[in-house]
Amino acid sequence: MPEIFHTDCISLDFGDKKPSLEEIEKVWTSYTSVPQQLNLPSAPEHPIVVRHEENRPQPRRDRETEKGMACVIGRLRPCNVFDVKFVALSHNTKRGAALGGILNAELLKAKGFFDF
Numbered sequence: 657m658p659e660i661f662h663t664d665c666i667s668l669d670f671g672d673k674k675p676s677l678e679e680i681e682k683v684w685t686s687y688t689s690v691p692q693q694l695n696l697p698s699a700p701e702h703p704i705v706v707r708h709e710e711n712r713p714q715p716r717r718d719r720e721t722e723k724g725m726a727c728v729i730g731r732l733r734p735c736n737v738f739d740v741k742f743v744a745l746s747h748n749t750k751r752g753a754a755l756g757g758i759l760n761a762e763l764l765k766a767k768g769f770f771d772f
Contacts, residue, residue, distance in 0.1 A: 660748040661715045669738040677732055680740065681706055684729060691759055694766050698759040700725035706732070713745035724750030725759070 675683075684704045691699030700722030707713055707730035718728040724747035735741040746752065764770060 658749075659719070660752075661719055662744075662746045662748050662752075663713070663715060664744045665741065666744060667735045667738040667741040670740075674739050677734070677740065681732060691763060694763070696759060696762040696766060698725065698755050698762055702726055704729060706730065713743060715745060718745055719747050723755070725755055727751075 684706055685702075687704050689703065692701065692703065702722055703726055705718075705721050705726045705728045707718065707728060710731065712718060712730040713728040721728050728745045730743055732740060732742040750756070
């Protein structure tokens, strides 16, 4: 099966409440959710990973971050049109399909939706 990635260039406008770049990064790097809290086997330890190099993320270099289960974000900077812009990379074959499906099953099991 071919590997599929999503690399998105994103610009955001925060309206009147404009956070600093440091505040945005802190939200990303401190983010966890139920799969991390339950320590599920397929859950990435860090679901969002921030890169500081000016040429990252890159599919060849960053696609396997956290076994392909993390969203890798980089190039966070001010935007001339909106407030900030950045690049986000996700591994759609793993996060969006194969391992993502396994993680969903692990979560359903952990939450008691079925026994096996």
